Amino acid sequence: MIKAIITDFDGTLVDTFMANLMAYQKAFLYECGISLTAEKYRECFGLRYDAFMSRMGILNDTTANKIKELKKDFYPQYFEHLVPNHTLIDMIDTFHQMGGKTAIASTARKKNLMNAVGCLDLGKHFDLIFAGVDVKKGKPDPEIYNKTMKALGVTPEETLIFEDSDTGVGAAIACGAKYIRVTDEWFRKE
Structure with a gap:
């Protein structure tokens, strides 16, 4: 039972795909000028954060932490998605x-x-x-x-x-x- x-x-x-994607796109562009595509994000969706950063080529912990903080701040802006x-x-x-x-x-x-x-x-x-x-x-x-x-x-x-x-x-x-x-x-x- x-x-x-x-x-x-x-x-x-x-x-949450679109809301997460849009928040990460904004964070990646703002922090390191990287354009995150929907296809690349789809490949990484569901991975733990450190694995996601590694797949994106972000190996510097300081940069990864800045992206994480920016994404957290941007995420609520896209809750309509x-x-x-x-x-x-x-x-x-x-x-x-x-x-x-x-x-x-x-x-x-x-x-x-x-x-x-x-x-x-x-x-x-x-x-x-x-x-x-x-x-x-x-x-x-x-x-x-x-x-x-x-x-x-x-x-x-x-x-x-x-x-x-x-x-x-x-x-x-x-x-x-x-x-x-x-x-x-x-x-x-x-």
């Missing part, structure tokens, strides 16, 4: 109202995640929210899912995870929980 639903945030609960996954949100809301445990487990930066959750008024649907700062290892390592299940007091057999990326699905598989892959079709309006 499923007692808990855990969801990733970026690309799963909310399509956030697209909630109403199908999943409604499912989680119903499950939560029926007494099920719910959580967001994202390796995103906590401040960015909480700003977006607050903007979309999603916090009321969840018992807890974990972000990248709450774990040492990023997905596909299952650490964030193991920590979330422990905090909710559930086993992998009692947990259903929603994920969109190969990296996230790898983490779900590694923790032993059941999972459902969220695709672009979940965001389409009829």
Whole structure:
């Protein structure tokens, strides 16, 4: 019996691609004159920040930290581009109202995640929210899912995870929980 639903945030609960892309484009251009393309960002979407910077050729920690801070400041300017996954949100809301445990487990930066959750008024649907700062290892390592299940007091057999990326699905598989892959079709309006 499923007692808990855990969801990733970026690309799963909310399509944040455009908002993140636009904020990063502005930060990269401002800090180092690099034009970040949608294609390049799509290749890096879902990676931990240090891996993203490495793929972008940013090997200097000072520059990487400046980009991170600029992106954090620019991100809320693009919240009108956030697209909630109403199908999943409604499912989680119903499950939560029926007494099920719910959580967001994202390796995103906590401040960015909480700003977006607050903007979309999603916090009321969840018992807890974990972000990248709450774990040492990023997905596909299952650490964030193991920590979330422990905090909710559930086993992998009692947990259903929603994920969109190969990296996230790898983490779900590694923790032993059941999972459902969220695709672009979940965001389409009829």
